[in-house]
Amino acid sequence: MAEVVLTTENFSKEVLEADKPVLVDFWATWCGPCQQQGPILKDFAEEFDGKYIVGKLDVDESQEIAGMYNIMSIPTIKVFKEGKVTKTAVGVQSREQLIDMLEA
Numbered sequence: 001m002a003e004v005v006l007t008t009e010n011f012s013k014e015v016l017e018a019d020k021p022v023l024v025d026f027w028a029t030w031c032g033p034c035q036q037q038g039p040i041l042k043d044f045a046e047e048f049d050g051k052y053i054v055g056k057l058d059v060d061e062s063q064e065i066a067g068m069y070n071i072m073s074i075p076t077i078k079v080f081k082e083g084k085v086t087k088t089a090v091g092v093q094s095r096e097q098l099i100d101m102l103e104a
Contacts, residue, residue, distance in 0.1 A: 003045045006057040011065050014055060016083040021102050022053040026076040028060050034075045037092045044098055052102055
């Protein structure tokens with residue numbers, strides 16, 4: 001499954017009400033490191049399809065959500081389980097680091 005494009009309108013349904021862990025990438029189109037993270041997340045989403053949900057939230061388009069989660073630097077990746085943040089990482093994360101975040 002491809003990554004889910006998250007917006008202010010669908011964030012609650014796709015992330016907070018999800019029945020499996022959700023990895024959310026807070027990013028922006030102008031952010032160089034975010035562009036590096038993109039292909040890693042795309043491959044990760046395909047590899048772990050059905051086990052995890054991978055979503056991308058553009059902080060410029062969804063400033064309200066970014067503010068709620070105190071996003072100060074991007075890329076920031078947060079893992080949500082049962083609607084709560086369980087892990088946070090700032091900066092580009094490898095496949096292995098993403099697995100560690102979700103399985104810890």
